[in-house]
Amino acid sequence: xxxxxxxxxxxxxxxxxxxxxxxxxxxxxxxxxxxxxxxxxxxxxxxxxxxxxxxxxxxxxxxxxxxxxxxxxxxxxxxxxxxxxxxxxxxxxxxxxxxxxxxxxxxxxxxxxxxxxxxxxxxxxxxxxxxxxxxxxxxxxxxxxxxxxxxxxxxxxxxxxxxxxxxxxxxxxxxxxxxxxxxxxxxxxxxxxxxxxxxxxxxxxxxxxxxxxxxxxxxxxxxxxxxxxxxxxxxxxxxxxxxxxxxxxxxxxxxxxxxxxxxxxxxxxxxxxxxxxxxxxxxxxxxxxxxxxxxxxxxxxxxxxxxxxxxxxxxxxxxxxxxxxxxxxxxxxxxxxxxxxxxxxxxxxxxxxxxxxxxxxxxxxxxxxxxxxxxxxxxxxxxxxxxxxxxxxxxxxxxxxxxxxxxxxxxxxxxxxxxxxxxxxxxxxxxxxxxxxxxxxxxxxxxxxxxxxxxxxxxxxxxxxxxxxxxxxxxxxxxxxxxxxxxxxxxxxxxxxxxxxxxxxxxxxxxxxxxxxxxxxxxxxxxxxxxxx
Numbered sequence: 354x355x356x357x358x359x360x361x362x363x364x365x366x367x368x369x370x371x372x373x374x375x376x377x378x379x380x381x382x383x384x385x386x387x388x389x390x391x392x393x394x395x396x397x398x399x400x401x402x403x404x405x406x407x408x409x410x411x412x413x414x415x416x417x418x419x420x421x422x423x424x425x426x427x428x429x430x431x432x433x434x435x436x437x438x439x440x441x442x443x444x445x446x447x448x449x450x451x452x453x454x455x456x457x458x459x460x461x462x463x464x465x466x467x468x469x470x471x472x473x474x475x476x477x478x479x480x481x482x483x484x485x486x487x488x489x490x491x492x493x494x495x496x497x498x499x500x501x502x503x504x505x506x507x508x509x510x511x512x513x514x515x516x517x518x519x520x521x522x523x524x525x526x527x528x529x530x531x532x533x534x535x536x537x538x539x540x541x542x543x544x545x546x547x548x549x550x551x552x553x554x555x556x557x558x559x560x561x562x563x564x565x566x567x568x569x570x571x572x573x574x575x576x577x578x579x580x581x582x583x584x585x586x587x588x589x590x591x592x593x594x595x596x597x598x599x600x601x602x603x604x605x606x607x608x609x610x611x612x613x614x615x616x617x618x619x620x621x622x623x624x625x626x627x628x629x630x631x632x633x634x635x636x637x638x639x640x641x642x643x644x645x646x647x648x649x650x651x652x653x654x655x656x657x658x659x660x661x662x663x664x665x666x667x668x669x670x671x672x673x674x675x676x677x678x679x680x681x682x683x684x685x686x687x688x689x690x691x692x693x694x695x696x697x698x699x700x701x702x703x704x705x706x707x708x709x710x711x712x713x714x715x716x717x718x719x720x721x722x723x724x725x726x727x728x729x730x731x732x733x734x735x736x737x738x739x740x741x742x743x744x745x746x747x748x749x750x751x752x753x754x755x756x757x758x759x760x761x762x763x764x765x766x767x768x769x770x771x772x773x774x775x776x777x778x779x780x781x782x783x784x785x786x787x788x789x790x791x792x793x794x795x796x797x798x799x800x801x802x803x804x805x806x807x808x809x810x811x812x813x814x815x816x817x818x819x820x821x822x823x824x825x826x827x828x829x830x831x832x833x834x835x836x837x838x839x840x841x842x843x844x845x846x847x848x849x850x851x852x853x854x855x856x857x858x859x860x861x862x863x864x865x866x867x868x869x870x871x872x873x874x875x876x877x878x879x880x881x882x883x884x885x886x
Contacts, residue, residue, distance in 0.1 A: 433463075434521075434546070437523060439526065439552075440529070440531060440536070440553065440554035440603060440613075442596050444557075444589065445556065445566065446831075448831050449566070449645050450555055453781070454643075456806070458635075460808075463522045463632060464520050465524070466524055468507045470504050471527075473510075485588055486592040489592045491598055491599050505538075511543070512543070515548065532600075533608065549612070549630070549633075553636075554613065555616055559618045612633075614636070619644050642778045643782070644782055646784035647786055648783070649828045651690070651824060652827065654793075654799060656673070656675070656709070657679065658672055666729050666732065666736075667728070667729040671705055676845075679710065686841055687714070687791065695788070698716060699717070700794075701793045702722070702724035702794060704726065708720070716791075726797060729760045731760065731763070732747075737850075756811045756815050766815050773801050773802060776802065777805055780802075796848060797886040799825075803817060804817055816851060820838075820840075820847075824838075824840075825837075826838075
């Protein structure tokens with residue numbers, strides 16, 4: 354393939370699908386009539402309220418398995434075993450991207466796990482000491498052998514992970530893989546096991562992004578635990594210099610048969626090569642929206658509502674008097690958290706209680722229908738006692754599997770996660786450090802969004818505690834998220850419904866009729882007179 358320079362406005366397929374596209378093909382026209390998520394994310398005309406769409410040079414090689422782009426979404430295997438193997442120099446955001454990708458996939462329901470080679474290396478050789486950069490010198494043959502063994506150990510654990518549960522779908526191999534020889538090793542170990550490998554190269558030449566990444570690593574990486582931050586930064590820069598000596602970026606000519614995604618300066622430019630399958634294209638979609646710029650996001654539930662006081666779920670109730678007090682106090686408490694002259698935008702649902710809560714916040718506001726509370730269908734406006742009396746079987750079923758249970762005529766938590774995906778994408782692509790987003794939402798909605806950032810599983814998600822009259826501050830980091838809860842000390846009802854430790858009335862009735870004792874349902878919940886979704 355002849356090399357070409359990519360223009361900012363060009364979206365092309367080159368040499369696609371065994372010569373079916375002999376000339377350049379206009380992706381803009383293709384995507385304008387397609388529901389492809391990848392296409393939507395890469396449209397040059399796409400705008401959001403705060404940022405321009407990413408500049409994306411898309412090179413898709415279809416490997417002959419499809420004749421058009423829509424086939425990318427319909428050609429996955431019956432059982433997916435996918436490894437995303439990262440490539441790139443240290444300090445470029447690989448670990449941050451790997452963890453965020455895993456959170457996203459798990460949140461959507463695809464079982465994913467990060468295998469960080471640094472963890473295997475640390476178990477093998479222990480802490481590295483102040484001169485740890487010498488361990489990464491390519492001339493240090495003994496250390497080179499130890500690093501290779503750590504890499505192989507991680508790859509073998511990936512295979513065991515897939516074999517342990519057929520629901521395990523995407524393993525994320527967080528390593529540098531900066532030479533063609535090392536990438537060949539990855540393929541030699543994984544492909545005989547019927548595992549699809551996608552290499553994801555993170556390229557970064559932006560000094561500001563690199564500086565922020567290094568600042569994060571020197572305080573959060575286990576390699577530098579307890580080390581003076583200045584010495585840690587110096588050592589890490591020397592480590593990068595060692596890697597630069599042998600770095601071989603993914604080559605679109607010599608490695609064109611590999612499946613890979615190449616992201617430059619965190620989504621500024623994306624090159625996609627031989628990526629096929631629904632989950633794989635969702636990964637592309639996510640990477641096209643992800644940004645690593647440091648930022649803090651604030652969440653809070655609406656103030657206490659009249660339905661909260663009455664123990665009713667759903668509805669479109671107004672705030673209670675205590676909820677009004679919370680709305681009036683929120684602006685001053687929030688102002689103490691942000692720098693002076695910081696730009697702020699408030700996101701609310703379309704329901705009265707979130708709009709009322711935002712009314713005293715002196716910032717621009719945007720209403721999102723997808724931020725509305727979980728739809729409780731025919732049970733809207735009921736108390737949980739009324740649901741148990743009128744729909745006893747449904748009440749028991751929801752106790753058994755709260756994430757997947759769907760209200761009649763309404764939604765499940767799984768439905769809500771799907772509905773909230775555009776909000777997650779907006780939060781991930783929003784990257785202005787001088788502009789803060791505050792989401793004033795509902796209990797179930799904030800549970801879903803908060804669980805994405807904290808990587809809670811689907812069993813934990815419906816029980817995450819999101820108290821009323823509390824501001825939640827979340828700051829994503831490379832290895833975790835910093836979280837701070839800021840209570841406003843205004844009394845409110847407790848709407849938390851923990852897992853129930855005894856059978857419901859309908860279960861007790863069944864037990865008596867069958868003359869047998871049912872075991873306690875550990876995933877169930879205690880009744881509360883003041884409950885919410």
